[in-house]
Amino acid sequence: MAQLSAPPTSVAADVAKALREIAASARELLYPFECIACGATGAAAFVPGLCGACDAAMLRRDPARPPWLEAAGSAFDAHVVALALEPPASGLVYQLKYGGSAAAAIPLAALLEEAVRSFGLDRRLDCIVPVPAHWLKAWLRGIDHARALGEELARALRLPLKGAVARRRPTVAQGQARSAAERARQVAGAFAVRRRGAVAGRTIGLVDDVVTSGATAAECARVLRSAGARAVILLAAAGNG
Numbered sequence: 001m002a003q004l005s006a007p008p009t010s011v012a013a014d015v016a017k018a019l020r021e022i023a024a025s026a027r028e029l030l031y032p033f034e035c036i037a038c039g040a041t042g043a044a045a046f047v048p049g050l051c052g053a054c055d056a057a058m059l060r061r062d063p064a065r066p067p068w069l070e071a072a073g074s075a076f077d078a079h080v081v082a083l084a085l086e087p088p089a090s091g092l093v094y095q096l097k098y099g100g101s102a103a104a105a106i107p108l109a110a111l112l113e114e115a116v117r118s119f120g121l122d123r124r125l126d127c128i129v130p131v132p133a134h135w136l137k138a139w140l141r142g143i144d145h146a147r148a149l150g151e152e153l154a155r156a157l158r159l160p161l162k163g164a165v166a167r168r169r170p171t172v173a174q175g176q177a178r179s180a181a182e183r184a185r186q187v188a189g190a191f192a193v194r195r196r197g198a199v200a201g202r203t204i205g206l207v208d209d210v211v212t213s214g215a216t217a218a219e220c221a222r223v224l225r226s227a228g229a230r231a232v233i234l235l236a237a238a239g240n241g
């Protein structure tokens with residue numbers, strides 16, 4: 001039986017391949033891979049920043065299943081909530097929000113991008129707008145977490161990022177509201193559109209790290225719509241239900 005053999009290669013191709021392998025080994029020596037979610041070293045998974053085990057453990061939500069958004073009503077024209085708020089996704093959210101880790105936005109944005117593309121929404125969106133943090137909270141935490149996520153997502157989807165919504169006053173943490181209706185009252189009037197021209201007539205991808213009752217994002221969607229946005233699509237990395 002004839003043996004299958006590799007096609008003959010030129011010396012130049014062999015040298016180029018060897019150089020690439022040396023460069024890859026040097027990269028690993030200089031910057032060893034460490035999983036952002038669990039700290040494991042070894043080989044990176046397909047999702048940037050994650051090891052294979054964390055990538056496999058991410059509870060991706062069924063993109064066709066609507067998330068449970070008690071207070072959102074019909075605030076959004078569509079919504080994508082990529083992951084269930086369970087480990088390891090919840091750990092990444094915690095790192096991003098309270099640990100000041102911008103690196104945690106990288107895998108979260110990649111997983112959100114995956115869900116956005118699975119709907120074909122990347123072709124409908126005109127720009128990415130993050131749900132804004134109050135400047136004082138962002139300063140105290142060392143990061144504006146939704147903006148960090150929005151920056152990564154906008155880069156991945158090749159869309160402009162617009163800080164079109166401002167938070168006019170700080171609001172208490174979501175967890176301190178006893179009900180969705182109470183949360184809706186807390187955030188009413190908390191946001192304003194900075195420049196109507198940036199959003200008028202546009203289909204907006206409104207980004208937040210986590211959506212729980214949906215009240216905060218719904219209030220942002222309301223001000224975007226009243227400033228003339230054509231459509232507002234909620235894009236959240238993780239959520240309940």
Ligand SMILES: [Zn+2]
Nearest residue numbers: 035038051054
């Ligand atoms: Zn890991």
